Amino acid sequence: MGKRILVLTGSPRKGGNCDLLAEEFIKEAERAGHRIDRFCAAGSGVSPCLACDRCWTRNGLPCVQEDGMQPLYPLLNQADAVVFATPLYFYGMSAQIRTVIDRFYPLCKDDKKPAFEGKQSAMILCGAEEDDDAFEGAVGSYERMIDYLNWEDCGILVATGLWEKGAAANAPEWLESARDLARNF
Numbered sequence: 001m002g003k004r005i006l007v008l009t010g011s012p013r014k015g016g017n018c019d020l021l022a023e024e025f026i027k028e029a030e031r032a033g034h035r036i037d038r039f040c041a042a043g044s045g046v047s048p049c050l051a052c053d054r055c056w057t058r059n060g061l062p063c064v065q066e067d068g069m070q071p072l073y074p075l076l077n078q079a080d081a082v083v084f085a086t087p088l089y090f091y092g093m094s095a096q097i098r099t100v101i102d103r104f105y106p107l108c109k110d111d112k113k114p115a116f117e118g119k120q121s122a123m124i125l126c127g128a129e130e131d132d133d134a135f136e137g138a139v140g141s142y143e144r145m146i147d148y149l150n151w152e153d154c155g156i157l158v159a160t161g162l163w164e165k166g167a168a169a170n171a172p173e174w175l176e177s178a179r180d181l182a183r184n185f
């Protein structure tokens, strides 16, 4: 049966490598009958978590900050699966996608967390370096996060050797890997 898959992209570079691989993933997932929601973290107007711990205390909203995150909360709740597509920035995820992830916090509070558990997820990482080891920090962060959330990992694509904008378009192996990843759902 078709699932609702939310694809979060983390690069500010429109049409860059993350976008290309995410789009390849999306085409294949749609072909398989899944419904895709897409959210681009860059330019989304999502501010960092304030750690004020006032989640759910104002207007029944998850967070006191009424910013670009509010439209994402219902999509996160409805999603059967979440895919994180990010460039490697200084051996971690991009600040843009990290900022969005930190704002998951209201969905992880005591009584709310059970409702947020049990999703599937995947990660698409792209970076310039050729060596898989360079991606360990970002992969480790993703793995610990989904373990904490009790989500099921459906695959991690580490697309190495991608520096220039659009390089992924000429990397058939990574495009194929993105399509393979979609088939895991």
Ligand SMILES: Cc1cc2nc3c(=O)[nH]c(=O)nc-3n(C[C@H](O)[C@H](O)[C@H](O)COP(=O)(O)O)c2cc1C
Pocket (backbone or CB within 6 Å): 011, 012, 013, 015, 016, 017, 018, 019, 086, 087, 088, 089, 090, 091, 092, 126, 127, 128, 129, 134, 162, 163, 164, 165, 166
């Ligand atoms: C601020 C910044 C930091 C980066 N840090 C790394 C890094 O630590 N390791 C790496 O392999 N590539 C690094 N890169 C290169 C990007 O990960 C690479 O160009 C990637 O393909 C960009 O994806 P995009 O086209 O979706 O933006 C960095 C790029 C930028 C702009």
